[in-house]
Amino acid sequence: MSDSAFHYVDGVLHAEGVSAASLAQQFGTPLYVYSRDALTRTYRAYADACAGRRAVVHVAVKANSNLAVLNVFARMGAGFDIVSSGELARVLAAGGKAENTVFSGVGKSAAEMREALEAGVKCFNVESIPELHALNEVAKSLGKRAPVSLRVNPDVDAKTHPYISTGLKSNKFGVAFSDARATYREAHAMPNLDVVGIDCHIGSQITEISPYLDALDKLLDLVEQIESDGMSIRHVDVGGGLGITYDDETPPDIGDFVRALLAHIEKRGHGQREVYFEPGRSLVGNAGVLLTRVEYLKPGEEKSFAIVDAAMNDLARPAMYEAFHRIVPVVKRDAPAHTYDVVGPVCESGDWLGRDRDLAVEPGDLLAICSAGAYGFVMSSNYNTRPRAAEVMVDGERARLVRQREDVRQLFAGESILPD
Template sequence: MNDSAFHYVDGALHVEGVPAASLAEQFGTPLYVYSRDALTRAYRAYADACAGRKATVHVAVKANSNLAVLNVFARLGAGFDIVSSGELARVLAAGGKASYTVFSGVGKSAAEMREALEAGVKCFNVESIPELHALNEVAKSLGKKAPVSLRVNPDVDAKTHPYISTGLKSNKFGVAFGDARATYREAHDMANLDVVGIDCHIGSQITEVSPYLDAVDKLLDLVEQIESDGMSIRHVDVGGGLGITYDDETPPDIGDFVRTLLAHFEKRGHGQREVYFEPGRSLVGNAGVLLTRVEYLKPGEEKNFAIVDAAMNDLARPAMYEAFHRIVPVIERKASARLYDVVGPVCESGDWLGRDRELAVEQGDLLAILSAGAYGFVMSSNYNTRARAAEIMVDGERARVVREREEVKQLFASESILPD
């Protein structure tokens, strides 16, 4: 198990104090299950390492936007990092504060800017000169000054999957490093913008500290240049992206990671700066599992297939990134294992959840797909007109439905056919 919240008792997988099999029986499958304890411990690892320092934690909503998950973090005093006005609405509905929220994203619309300004967000992470002009105009129309931080692309290789690497010259994100100083001067001259910080985000599922240190060095070099131009940078946002253990990865301990970065700020003579962390996956990834039931075991000439009731529409990461998730039995069997590809019922050859897995399994058995708390339900879809899974939060020995399972009729309730 990747997290002690998910453990076996007498051969039966438990989520905190609740048998996983009982959750599947009560709520059906496919089923997302989250542990409140795992969420809390991950957040506190960040918060405790930031304690006593000018450092704050802003939860990346895109990793898991369920209201109950966000509410757990809001109760712990978290800030949030959003990439849409829809995510802002979720944060507010979950008890979060706009004044603790930073608005990131490469394509904010004028309407989204207006909503965020009216709500009073903490800062806009701006990614281009045209976006600066648009935000200045929106702020002017409201008689406000928008707090801004430029997302700078430091051209640092995060050594991760190309789809989730965001800090290279070839990526769509951020202002080019060589253009950043001039862009700050341009932002400073706009009457309705208040330049308050600098931001970067170099990628996701990063398992080494060195790329962060490289990025921080480049940011601080730039900060010194910007301040020599007469501007004041109050905070440095180092983004998120810290990896988790899906298989055999060995990411740094969260507390050690935070303390190492903060110590580097002090070493560079910037210990007075406020530092923002924007974790997502490292907070929620190993706090969730996807339960699924084996529908059929299908032997083949070259492969054996375990066909389950979860599919690529429920968990897109394997099909999208060829991502690995451990798959374990909910009830362990004392039988010889066979090699299976675990696949879903969606009509696509890319509909697989795990390849070449040794499983002792029979038709009707339950499986748990681990490390599914991040980019799981949030990326799910209704492809093949499949209703999306329910979401459950376990808190000790209690389990609560935090999102009802969809019904098929809901999927086309807003559609209509042409009249005769």
């Protein structure tokens, strides 16, 4: 397994001190299972590396927005990075604070800006000149000044999947590097904006430090130019995107990653600035698994299929990115393995969770889809009118249901048919 929170005891997979088989029996499948211990350890790795430095951690809510998960981080003093007013509502409901929350995203609406300003968020990461003007007008209508940081696109290749690379010229995100200095001058001239920082996020599932250092160099060069124009940049937001091990990737250790970036900033003479980290996947990815039950084994001339009760609506990453997740038996069988494509019941050829997996399984057996804590449940849908899975948090030898399984009737409760 990818994380020590999930391990085998006498051939049975456990989440911390609880058998995964017992979780499936109690709560049903498909079932997302999270480890509080794993969440705590990854957050502390970031926080400990930031200790004694002017550096803070903002958890990227989009990676996993379950209230119990967010509450684990809030109890440890985390800040949050949001991309919608809905995520702001989740942060507040989970015990987070607006004043420790930064609002990112390329398409904030005026209503979302108003809600965030009234709540008192820490900073808006702004991504375009039109957004600057819109935020200035909303702040004016409320008699406030909005704290802003511009998200600058440094045109650095993060060497990751094109769908999760966000720092190139061809991506929709951020202000073009060549336009950034002039955009800062324009923001500074707006009476209801307070320019406080600079932001950069180059992608996700990044497994090398070098792209971050390349982006930082460009960002810090720009900071020096901006300050020569008479503005003060108080913080540098380096974003998130640090990868995890799904298969054979070897991302840097979290502490080593944080210390390397902070050392580089200090080496460049910018150690007086506060540094924001916005991790998501590296905090929650290997803190969760998706449990699923084998419904049928279907042999074929070219492929054999293990048809399970989880599907692309439960875990979209394989269908969307051709992403790899390890798939392991919950109870190990002493039997020959056969090669299967692990697929779900959704009526799409793209409904697969793993291809060419060697598994010793029988109908009724349980499988665990590993590294499912990030971009798992949050990207799930009700396609084919399938209720979304339940979510459970394991804490030592206790397991708590932290999201109930949906009921089919809930899915169309807000709909109506035409009158006669």
